[in-house]
Amino acid sequence: MKTGVLLVNLGTPTAPTAKAVKTFLSQFLHDHRVVDVPRALWCPLLHGIILPFRSPKVARLYQSIWWPEGSPLMVVSRRQQMALSEALKAAGIDMPVALGMSYGEPSMASAWQALKAAGVDRVVLLPLYPQYSVSTTASVFDSWARLMKKERLVPAFRFIHDYHDHRSYIQALAESVRAQWDAHGRGDMLLLSYHGIPKRYEDEGDPYGQQCHRTSELVAAELGLERHQWRTTFQSRFGREPWLQPYTDDTMAALPGEGIKRLDVICPAFSADCLETLEEIAEQNQALFMAAGGEAYHYIPALNDHPAHIRMMMDLVCRELV
Numbered sequence: 001m002k003t004g005v006l007l008v009n010l011g012t013p014t015a016p017t018a019k020a021v022k023t024f025l026s027q028f029l030h031d032h033r034v035v036d037v038p039r040a041l042w043c044p045l046l047h048g049i050i051l052p053f054r055s056p057k058v059a060r061l062y063q064s065i066w067w068p069e070g071s072p073l074m075v076v077s078r079r080q081q082m083a084l085s086e087a088l089k090a091a092g093i094d095m096p097v098a099l100g101m102s103y104g105e106p107s108m109a110s111a112w113q114a115l116k117a118a119g120v121d122r123v124v125l126l127p128l129y130p131q132y133s134v135s136t137t138a139s140v141f142d143s144w145a146r147l148m149k150k151e152r153l154v155p156a157f158r159f160i161h162d163y164h165d166h167r168s169y170i171q172a173l174a175e176s177v178r179a180q181w182d183a184h185g186r187g188d189m190l191l192l193s194y195h196g197i198p199k200r201y202e203d204e205g206d207p208y209g210q211q212c213h214r215t216s217e218l219v220a221a222e223l224g225l226e227r228h229q230w231r232t233t234f235q236s237r238f239g240r241e242p243w244l245q246p247y248t249d250d251t252m253a254a255l256p257g258e259g260i261k262r263l264d265v266i267c268p269a270f271s272a273d274c275l276e277t278l279e280e281i282a283e284q285n286q287a288l289f290m291a292a293g294g295e296a297y298h299y300i301p302a303l304n305d306h307p308a309h310i311r312m313m314m315d316l317v318c319r320e321l322v
């Protein structure tokens with residue numbers, strides 16, 4: 001049997017324009033795993049207000065973080081794919097690596113076609129979401145299942161459910177914090193900010209919030225931090241219902257008043273830098289913290305294609321070879 005790896009991430013617009021953002025948001029926000037509101041209620045709001053008004057606004061935000069080679073999420077994802085492929089080759093393991101996005105291009109269908117063309121008949125699916133959520137991981141599974149419906153011969157496959165407490169992941173995060181401290185000195189606190197989800201999803205059984213808290217505890221323990229030296233918050237709220245709390249933006253505005261003037265921020269739920277880290281955390285939230293009396297703010301980049309992150313991917317994938 002020949003095994004291949006299918007790396008999956010969320011996806012991103014093809015250009016920082018209102019049109020491309022609208023196409024991306026429309027696909028993303030039509031996914032029932034992401035927004036579970038009945039379509040009769042959701043579609044009028046989505047088509048009448050959210051897509052027309054949010055798309056130009058968000059396009060301007062994408063313009064502020066866009067790289068010459070493209071959207072950071074896409075550029076980093078391609079680098080991850082290449083680095084993992086090379087690392088596997090260097091270890092003498094013949095395993096093609098494809099990249100598929102849940103929304104937009106390259107699609108999961110194109111990634112599966114590339115693996116099939118390489119003669120793969122066994123697939124390790126690695127959704128690059130360390131913490132399981134219905135809104136991300138389950139949606140990857142849905143896309144895979146939809147693809148497999150068209151196959152007469154479904155390949156053997158393994159689905160990596162989550163890796164929120166995996167040793168190499170925790171070590172890679174801790175290593176990136178230490179590198180930050182070595183370069184810029186240590187802040188008064190390490191804030192671990194995770195993408196949020198609606199609180200209702202957690203009440204209905206989504207383990208995401210619990211897994212985020214566990215990741216934070218393990219990183220703090222690995223770094224030898226005391227309880228008052230780190231905090232977990234949730235960012236990127238969308239819509240009106242309550243999301244997981246405490247909210248990152250409220251915390252930013254409050255910390256300087258509590259005597260925390262120098263802050264280090266890491267976003268462990270993001271395996272690649274993207275709009276939500278480079279703009280929301282590194283720009284918007286920095287401005288909130290400084291306006292409230294903060295003195296130093298350091299955003300610690302996502303693990304991206306750092307060698308420790310690629311080693312972690314190797315560990316996760318090779319574990320599935322037995």
Ligand SMILES: C=CC1=C(C)c2cc3[nH]c(cc4nc(cc5[nH]c(cc1n2)c(C)c5CCC(=O)O)C(CCC(=O)O)=C4C)c(C)c3C=C
Nearest residue numbers: 010011012013058073133135136195197238269274275276
């Ligand atoms: C509508 C509800 C949303 C849920 C639930 C949600 C969960 C969720 N998302 C990520 C990772 C990413 N989200 C990104 C962008 C983004 N997310 C939402 C909404 C929800 N996300 C929107 C509407 C957007 C687009 C930007 C905007 O309009 O504000 C991204 C960045 C993509 C990029 O192109 O850079 C990532 C990555 C996780 C991990 C998660 C739940 C655990």
Ligand SMILES: [Fe+2]
Nearest residue numbers: 030043046047
């Ligand atoms: Fe619709």
Ligand SMILES: [Fe+2]
Nearest residue numbers: 010195236276
């Ligand atoms: Fe999101």
